[in-house]
Amino acid sequence: MNLPDYSQCVEINQLLIAMGVTQIPLLPEVRFEREIVTRFQREYLDPEDVKIGKKLIDSVIPVTKSDIAGKPGELLEYKGRKVVAYIRDQKAAVNFYYHYSGYKYHLCNCVTLQTMRDIGREHRYLATQRKDGMFEVHDLTVDPIQSGIVKMDLCKNCVEILKQKGIYYNPFNLEDYFSKYDSYTPKTIRKIEEVRKIQTYSPNQDDYSREYRRACNNKCQVCQVDCTEYTGILHLHHIDGNPANNERHNLQILCVDCHSKQPLHGHMLRNPEFKRQINTITQLRIDQGILTV
Ligand SMILES: [Zn+2]
Ligand SMILES: [Zn+2]
Ligand SMILES: [Zn+2]
Known part of the structure; x- marks a missing residue:
């Protein structure tokens, strides 16, 4: 047993x-010991938004109906940023020797732009934030097409609108215009991040x-x-x-x-x-x- x-x-x-x-x-x-979790919000610049911003400064973006915001008489904006609109493919008045073109650039949704829109030629305009008053243009009157950088003047209709708004001054300078009136805040992405710490x-x-x-x-x-x-x-x-x-x-x-x-x-x-x-x-x-x- x-x-x-x-x-x-x-x-x-x-x-x-x-x-x-x-x-x-x-x-x-x-x-x-205990784990202490601290949560905080971090903001990142939206990479897409940064890309648009860089592109507008370094080059040009085609303007389409939906892109240009603003009612008639308002300042031109592209995705919230103030922009200059101009025609790159020019058929007259380009003088590369003097770096000058008789075409005008626009800052407002002026009568000229509205007319171009009405007759379906708005697509010819490009938006940029280049600030030195110089524009890259193509002279279509010569074969082969010639390109170069030229100076252009602000459109007379736009000048009138700026005067009415009390924001025109002579001589006009794009650098000043952008620094004063382009109050665009870059888009950010918010993320919640956690930091874990062991505490005795x-x-x-x-x-x-x-x-x-x-x-x-x-x-x-x-x-x-x-x-x-x-x-x-x-x-x-x-x-x-x-x-x-x-x-x-x-x-x-x-x-x-x-x-x-x-x-x-x-x-x-x-x-x-x-x-x-x-x-x-x-x-x-x-x-x-x-x-x-
Ligand atoms: Zn006991
Ligand atoms: Zn026991
Ligand atoms: Zn204009």
């Missing part, structure tokens, strides 16, 4: 511990209790009863009786029954609440197949 393995028996283990034959193992080390903290009694119970997988260090469902019956025991001494070697995680068997803890058995909890422990041990006498 095989005898049960009494080395795993709760009462025998409790007895051996009380006699000092075996010792309750030292608690696993616990780090009192000074634990209080509850923290010690909770973290050491977790480190023991919610099991009593003596009888191994699993108290996951009833963590309240798993106690943090201070070996020297000093609740302020939370050094690891002074602490043990014990179920209420094993706790009550510690030296000078007999008074626990007079507490009806603890007695009820001990009954729960007894039931849990049976459920969990833990050997008892």
